Amino acid sequence: MKEFRADLHIHTCLSPCADLEMSPRNIVSEAKRKGVQVIGICDHNSAENVPAVEKNAAREGIAVIGGMEVTSKEEVHILALFGSEESLFTFQEIVHEHLHGINDEKLYGEQVIVNEEDEVLGFSNKLLIGATDITIERLVDLIHEHDGLAIAAHVDREGFGIIGQLGFIPEGLPLDALELADPSKRDCISQGNRLPFITSSDAHKLEDVGRRTTTFLMEAANTVEIRRCLSGVEGRRMRI
């Protein structure tokens, strides 16, 4: 087994609130420079820049976990991480069917879709900053039906965090992990389910890539191994 330093929550220039400099090439070279070996790409309610990041990362020996940060009906942010592009884009179709509204670039920012050379392919016109009409229970089930990992994002932040929005983590909600924006807040989070914690950067600008990482001791950098790590299967473990 091997240790992998992972930052599983990074936005690209597809997210309206992220800097335009968050291009696939820049993200990959920043991760490389900081010694991050696994990056999770999680734009708001969309995954269209994942393939371009993957192509760049492959050249640099960095593993990419493709995903998105989905906003549930209750306006809770859930990270959905998938093992294959096929699952990711099938899931994206469902999310887009449940996401209503059109983006206003002047108000919310541009949503740039790029290729592996950082060339602009187009703009998403969906209201990616908006909320889907999928309940949190259904959302977690949908992620699992597509073999993904469902991680409650920044649970220590009031806005869009599961505890801020819903008061407490609903009993029996089968999340795979909780993400902390600040790992020192670990003991402030009360939960009955004893879910494992990860931490990641939630980077919206380049300098934040790799600012927070989780180190996984596992066989390989993929969602199957991360899932095993989260439940401590056969000596696998993690630290934040």
Add this chain to the structure above:
Amino acid sequence: MTKTLKDIAAALHLDVRTGEHLLARTVTGGYAGDLLSDVLAHARKGSVWITLQTHTNIVAVASAKELCGIIVVNGRTPEEATLRKAGEEDIPIMVSTLSTYDVVCQLCEMGVKNGEGV
């Protein structure tokens, strides 16, 4: 004059989804909020709670804070599980087609206010 949930439901044409038999409850004030953590921190006992959230956790919050009932706004549909839980916990849930602001305005006009009572 003391207002009950029944008075409010009638005046605001609320669609009572659970707790029809509990509408004689007195409304001692109101709280509006969609961040459940905030409601847990600030809502006062006996208040009616105005929210757009429909998740089952609203029942637990209302129960923990001993709120008299919940008004769900914008014609949103509470989840089945929420209605079931509300039935078990004796929390009336009523739906309004109005927005939070308009519901609060109407409650104010009826004299539902925090403080010295209604």
